[in-house]
Amino acid sequence: MRHVFTPWKSRSDLPAPLQEAVRTWAHEHEVGEVALEPMGELFAVRLNMSADPVPGIYVPAAALADPEALLEMLDAALEVYYAELNLNQ
Numbered sequence: 001m002r003h004v005f006t007p008w009k010s011r012s013d014l015p016a017p018l019q020e021a022v023r024t025w026a027h028e029h030e031v032g033e034v035a036l037e038p039m040g041e042l043f044a045v046r047l048n049m050s051a052d053p054v055p056g057i058y059v060p061a062a063a064l065a066d067p068e069a070l071l072e073m074l075d076a077a078l079e080v081y082y083a084e085l086n087l088n089q
Helices: 016-028 061-065 067-087
Strands: 003-005 034-039 042-047 058-060
Touching (some): 003 016, 016 034, 016 067, 042 061, 042 067, 061 067
Antiparallel strands (some): 003 034, 034 042, 042 058
8 A cells, every 4th residue: 555644644554653753754854745655565755746766765564663663764765865856956
């Protein structure tokens, strides 16, 4: 299942505390949308409705049960996302 989070709401069947953690992270980092796209046992990360997933960042399904691990992966994804934006300017 695809999981989508904004600072205000989420479309996900993940536990409520994890959804709240991702929404709070999005708000604190000024990210309009976080989408986790299933790819087998991994999830690709899309930020701010980008056409392509963040390259090289794949969230293991196990991280979806651990808010701290997921937020670390999102921090890494955001770094790569900003680096990609700078390369394309």
